Amino acid sequence: MSYKSEHERSIQDPDSFWGEQAKRIHWEKPFKQVLDYSNPPFAKWFEGGLTNICFNAVDRHLADRADQIALVAVSTETNQEKTFTFKELYEEVNRMAAIYQANGVKKGDRVLIYMPMVAQACFAMLACVRIGAIHSVVFGGFASHSLASRIDDAQPKMIVTTEAGARGGKAVPYKPLLDEAINLATCKPEKVLIVNRGLIEFTTVAGRDLDYAAERQKHLHDLVPIEWVDATHTSYILYTSGTTGKPKGVQRDTGGYAVALASSMDHIFCAKPGETFFCTSDIGWVVGHGYIIYGPLIHGMATIMYEGTPLRPDAGIWWELVEKYKVSVMFSAPTAARVLKKQDPAFLTKYDLSSLRALFLAGEPLDEPTATWIHGAINKPIVDNYWQTETGWPTLAIQRGVEVMPHKFGSPGLPSFGFNMKLLDDANAEELGPNKKGVIVIEGPLPPGCMQTVWGDDKRFISTYWETIPGKTVYSTFDWGIKDDDGYFFILGRTDDVINVAGHRLGTREIEESISGHANVSEVAVVGIEDKLKGQAAIAFVIPKDASNTATLEAECMKTVDSTLGAIARPGRVYIVTALPKTRSGKIVRRALQAVAEGRDPGDISTMEDQTVLAQIRGVIEQRPPT
Numbered sequence: 001m002s003y004k005s006e007h008e009r010s011i012q013d014p015d016s017f018w019g020e021q022a023k024r025i026h027w028e029k030p031f032k033q034v035l036d037y038s039n040p041p042f043a044k045w046f047e048g049g050l051t052n053i054c055f056n057a058v059d060r061h062l063a064d065r066a067d068q069i070a071l072v073a074v075s076t077e078t079n080q081e082k083t084f085t086f087k088e089l090y091e092e093v094n095r096m097a098a099i100y101q102a103n104g105v106k107k108g109d110r111v112l113i114y115m116p117m118v119a120q121a122c123f124a125m126l127a128c129v130r131i132g133a134i135h136s137v138v139f140g141g142f143a144s145h146s147l148a149s150r151i152d153d154a155q156p157k158m159i160v161t162t163e164a165g166a167r168g169g170k171a172v173p174y175k176p177l178l179d180e181a182i183n184l185a186t187c188k189p190e191k192v193l194i195v196n197r198g199l200i201e202f203t204t205v206a207g208r209d210l211d212y213a214a215e216r217q218k219h220l221h222d223l224v225p226i227e228w229v230d231a232t233h234t235s236y237i238l239y240t241s242g243t244t245g246k247p248k249g250v251q252r253d254t255g256g257y258a259v260a261l262a263s264s265m266d267h268i269f270c271a272k273p274g275e276t277f278f279c280t281s282d283i284g285w286v287v288g289h290g291y292i293i294y295g296p297l298i299h300g301m302a303t304i305m306y307e308g309t310p311l312r313p314d315a316g317i318w319w320e321l322v323e324k325y326k327v328s329v330m331f332s333a334p335t336a337a338r339v340l341k342k343q344d345p346a347f348l349t350k351y352d353l354s355s356l357r358a359l360f361l362a363g364e365p366l367d368e369p370t371a372t373w374i375h376g377a378i379n380k381p382i383v384d385n386y387w388q389t390e391t392g393w394p395t396l397a398i399q400r401g402v403e404v405m406p407h408k409f410g411s412p413g414l415p416s417f418g419f420n421m422k423l424l425d426d427a428n429a430e431e432l433g434p435n436k437k438g439v440i441v442i443e444g445p446l447p448p449g450c451m452q453t454v455w456g457d458d459k460r461f462i463s464t465y466w467e468t469i470p471g472k473t474v475y476s477t478f479d480w481g482i483k484d485d486d487g488y489f490f491i492l493g494r495t496d497d498v499i500n501v502a503g504h505r506l507g508t509r510e511i512e513e514s515i516s517g518h519a520n521v522s523e524v525a526v527v528g529i530e531d532k533l534k535g536q537a538a539i540a541f542v543i544p545k546d547a548s549n550t551a552t553l554e555a556e557c558m559k560t561v562d563s564t565l566g567a568i569a570r571p572g573r574v575y576i577v578t579a580l581p582k583t584r585s586g587k588i589v590r591r592a593l594q595a596v597a598e599g600r601d602p603g604d605i606s607t608m609e610d611q612t613v614l615a616q617i618r619g620v621i622e623q624r625p626p627t
């Protein structure tokens, strides 16, 4: 099979291509039509077909794999390690589904999951899709304000949580933050299900809070039938950051998602049923949804959920797991590789890595020194891949399962099947040829697995993604890129205000809104600047209301971000300044702030109202450069 001809077919004849791919999953009732694109840009895949993600991920494997390990839950924080066979996973998911049903959760209801990397989080997600409920997993690093805005948007009937997570040997409270978020939210969930790990003391609300262990006991032997849903039925909502302060609920379907994941396991990851997949992301991110939970399980593989850092008890821990569970495919982020790079490489070679075929890295640019180092350290192919919360699965990758293709440093590779990707000139929307920098766009229809819409806001889906290039209705990735003569794409950074800190996608506007909540902040601008370890770091510039009272303002702004958004969004520095660079129409020129903070030339500043402002800011930064 040639990649080029197959890719062309996937674009020219999606019905034939995806019709074939659909055979990878179980359909309780066949679909009537592969693609309905009668109402662009809304693509409906496999409409009329009845299926269920939980059935495909769990029940379907019982015939051949009942006693094969499906899930390995490892916590180097609590020193626990537990495996679940497909049969045991099936039983746990049924118990969880029974708890949902007993508490009134029905098809289409939302369940918000605010949990660390524990096995019950996997049960909670699978139990939702089993009964046709829609999950919305919120990353555990987010604090009460972020959580409250997601609760109000998703309006969950039930929230599943733990009392705490753990990081670096310390308990990280979850339940108290959730209680605060529910207080802040207008829409209150009827029930909160708490998995008590015994890490911290916490209070409960009578009539609302349920203890998971007690509930599980009540439903120990319950079996909950699969709810067959239309392929277009929403399986989940996952919030992500954009240009505005309000996170967008990326809404995903059922059938298209399952088919896309299944095909990616073969075409991109070259993973085989019966093997073990180890993805080090978190269930709160899109990579965790696709490649910790659904992709490997749909493919009949064991998956590892890991709670902890890559360095505890030592830098060999991930590789020890590779040896122990014979991991064949591993998936992580460049930041993790950069963290390991600071350690003794002997930790990586101490273990037998013969089962491992490749390490996939995604989420942020993979710099050449890191790629070369990790390749040298483990002596396995390093596969960069590019995608977004919105696309749901890799958009650009070396399609290793299709054809042997050369890797090119700095490039995640070529478009995956179904992705019709182009580079457009941002000035005149003209399509660009090779070696010209432009905005990476995708021509509709988006392939299976991509977002259906923004939850509850079709207009926002259109205006945010499809109307940014004047005169062309194309999906904008908001990434700059370049394509070489062989069609390989290179990613050159975001066109909007989204930053990427240690592979975590954050909106600078959200951080600005949080800081402006401080009583002594008059104006604030946040930009992302280059960081050797995390890829990017947020830094803030604040104009105080009372300039005579700023001794503790930096620390207070950081605290405000910690308590509203979460420590992951905390800026590395908060510079107190007297003015911000603005255009004559009053817009903050973030591009210039970023350049100055990175020690670069700010470029054309002729549109700026007061050109001396940048020199002042440069002075402030020079006194205390970002670390």
Ligand code: PRX
Pocket (backbone or CB within 6 Å): 240, 286, 287, 361, 362, 363, 364, 365, 366, 384, 385, 386, 387, 388, 389, 390, 412, 477, 478, 479, 491, 493, 494, 500, 503, 504, 505
């Ligand atoms: O800017 C691109 C960057 O991360 C953004 C998407 O982040 P998120 O929605 O969290 O999804 C991550 C899924 C892997 C993109 O718009 N990005 C992602 N992968 C790469 C990347 N930048 C460079 N190289 C990559 N491989």
